Amino acid sequence: MKLNPVFPDVTEFSCQDLYLNSIGAPSGNEIWRTCHAIAQMLIEKNIAYGDSALDPVRIFSKADPAEQLRVRIDDKLSRLMKGTEYVGDNDIDDLIGYLVLLKIAKEKNVNWKRFSGSPRPG
Numbered sequence: 383m384k385l386n387p388v389f390p391d392v393t394e395f396s397c398q399d400l401y402l403n404s405i406g407a408p409s410g411n412e413i414w415r416t417c418h419a420i421a422q423m424l425i426e427k428n429i430a431y432g433d434s435a436l437d438p439v440r441i442f443s444k445a446d447p448a449e450q451l452r453v454r455i456d457d458k459l460s461r462l463m464k465g466t467e468y469v470g471d472n473d474i475d476d477l478i479g480y481l482v483l484l485k486i487a488k489e490k491n492v493n494w495k496r497f498s499g500s501p502r503p504g
Contacts, residue, residue, distance in 0.1 A: 424479050435483045436490070451484045 385395035388403050404410030435454075436447050443450060458477040467473055 420475060420478050420482065423475060424482060427479070435480075436487055448484060448487045451480055451487060455480045455484065 387393060387395055388399035392399060401414060404414045407413065435451060438447060438450055445453070455477065458473050458480065461467060461473050462477070
């Protein structure tokens, strides 16, 4: 995903510019902080678990990564609808994280057919 410049007189995206722009938004600080917390969680899990969401080992399931993420999203939505949370889980953060990973999978076109001999895009 290409990030566009924040200000019209700038040619490239800058996190500092986005932060400066967030200061003028009514909920800018909360949006900035929340999005960074989600990014931090995803990066920490990516370091801990590897690329299991976008490049699964496929021991039992042969579904592509995007479909596997959709199943995880369905599970989280089901828990939220039923009000059945597990201690230590943050279903909303996990749901946002899965949606971010689904967006990445779609942008990377991770739906390649690894077992059919088709080359992996990239």
